[in-house]
Amino acid sequence: MIDRELPVTEDDLHAYVDGELPAGRKEAVTAWLAAHPEQAALVAAWQAQGDAIRTRYGAVVNETLPIRLKLDQVLRNSRAGGRPWKAMAAAAAAAIFMIGGATGWMARGASASAPAPAPSVFERFTAEALEAYRLYVVEVRHPVEVPGSERKHMTQWLSKRLGYEQRIPDLQSIGLRLVGGRLLPGPTGAAAFYMYEGPSGERFTIYCARVEAPETALRFKDGERAAAFYWADDNAAYVVTGPANRERLETVTKAIYEQMEAGTKKS
Amino acid sequence: MATFQQDVEATIPALRRYARALTRDADIADDLVQDTLVRALRSEHLFHGGELRSWMYTILTNLNRNRLRSLARRPAMSSIDDNDAPDLAGPEAGGRDIERALATLVEDQRNALLLVVLEGLSYREVATVQGVPIGTVMSRLARARAQIKNYLEGGRPTLRRVK
Numbered sequence: 493m494i495d496r497e498l499p500v501t502e503d504d505l506h507a508y509v510d511g512e513l514p515a516g517r518k519e520a521v522t523a524w525l526a527a528h529p530e531q532a533a534l535v536a537a538w539q540a541q542g543d544a545i546r547t548r549y550g551a552v553v554n555e556t557l558p559i560r561l562k563l564d565q566v567l568r569n570s571r572a573g574g575r576p577w578k579a580m581a582a583a584a585a586a587a588i589f590m591i592g593g594a595t596g597w598m599a600r601g602a603s604a605s606a607p608a609p610a611p612s613v614f615e616r617f618t619a620e621a622l623e624a625y626r627l628y629v630v631e632v633r634h635p636v637e638v639p640g641s642e643r644k645h646m647t648q649w650l651s652k653r654l655g656y657e658q659r660i661p662d663l664q665s666i667g668l669r670l671v672g673g674r675l676l677p678g679p680t681g682a683a684a685f686y687m688y689e690g691p692s693g694e695r696f697t698i699y700c701a702r703v704e705a706p707e708t709a710l711r712f713k714d715g716e717r718a719a720a721f722y723w724a725d726d727n728a729a730y731v732v733t734g735p736a737n738r739e740r741l742e743t744v745t746k747a748i749y750e751q752m753e754a755g756t757k758k759s
Numbered sequence: 760m761a762t763f764q765q766d767v768e769a770t771i772p773a774l775r776r777y778a779r780a781l782t783r784d785a786d787i788a789d790d791l792v793q794d795t796l797v798r799a800l801r802s803e804h805l806f807h808g809g810e811l812r813s814w815m816y817t818i819l820t821n822l823n824r825n826r827l828r829s830l831a832r833r834p835a836m837s838s839i840d841d842n843d844a845p846d847l848a849g850p851e852a853g854g855r856d857i858e859r860a861l862a863t864l865v866e867d868q869r870n871a872l873l874l875v876v877l878e879g880l881s882y883r884e885v886a887t888v889q890g891v892p893i894g895t896v897m898s899r900l901a902r903a904r905a906q907i908k909n910y911l912e913g914g915r916p917t918l919r920r921v922k
Contacts, residue, residue, distance in 0.1 A: 506900055506901060507882075510900075537904075537908050538904050545780065545861070546876070548858060553773060557775075560793055561793055563767065563771070563796070
């Protein structure tokens, strides 16, 4: 039996907050706290900390699991041995491209009847991205807010504003120079907009924002004079927009996609 | 076999929550959970009954420790929290203070606090996860709570403004 007259220690107070006290002792501490406002305030502060932590992170359990955390996916990867991320990311990129190509083709042929994993998000993001593209790509003097020469600053700034780490791809290998980027309003909050320019003045843009949407394969959207590829990973949605030359756009998108995904799946 | 996998699967949402709070980065958190799942599935023969949940938390906690150690060996990276963008107002703003406060904790204290407060483990279970006596768990909890209280009451380092 626990003596109700034992002095109340700090350990008791923690155990009280965490529901670890035996029933009899709990009542004794409750009574003791009523007579000790200073310690009662301390207990209340600890309880408030717990509430804040649960409020901040509790909802994570209700989020949709990203595909890579589905058990059958993990099992498959696990059997394949190790987590050779680079190889896997490349394979995933290739596979998704094949699927995306087919989906895009279907979407063009059978527009609305094509199966759409997240039609509303896809439509909204792509529409916003195409509009941003049309608006800013014609700008000669002020196409961007932050020039490409300030890549590091831009990465930090937009990471902060969008709430997740930005990766600004380097596309020199396919002849595209980073013009710069800007912050835009997006369908679900802040969006980042990056612009690249080729030797002949052709411009491509990446429009991305955080989104609560399932991972999707690449989807193609054909517009007037401009076209776009859309995809979402477990964190964000991306739209790559460029002149309506599908082959060229696909090459550019693939380069961007590989860099984004290689960055995301860090080992 | 199938039951083991189902039991593992049932822990995933809570593991994500714990990892998210531990790392305060959704991507890094999910990487940790993924590694934890791979490790657990491969080590089924090492699991001799008992609390599967505690075992999963143990794996994740240890993997995170390894991650932090390997980070410490790399050149310092500046945190995105260091830049000058103003805090976003909105649904997340209320959580920023507690997030920053957690970031100031010593790793073992943060682990102990989150396992108790967020994951609802008993002191005994946390002692198992951390491989220490219950008294050590309690002193980690006490230090964590004192540090957070101090931080929230203004003991935080002055915010830098970089221009």
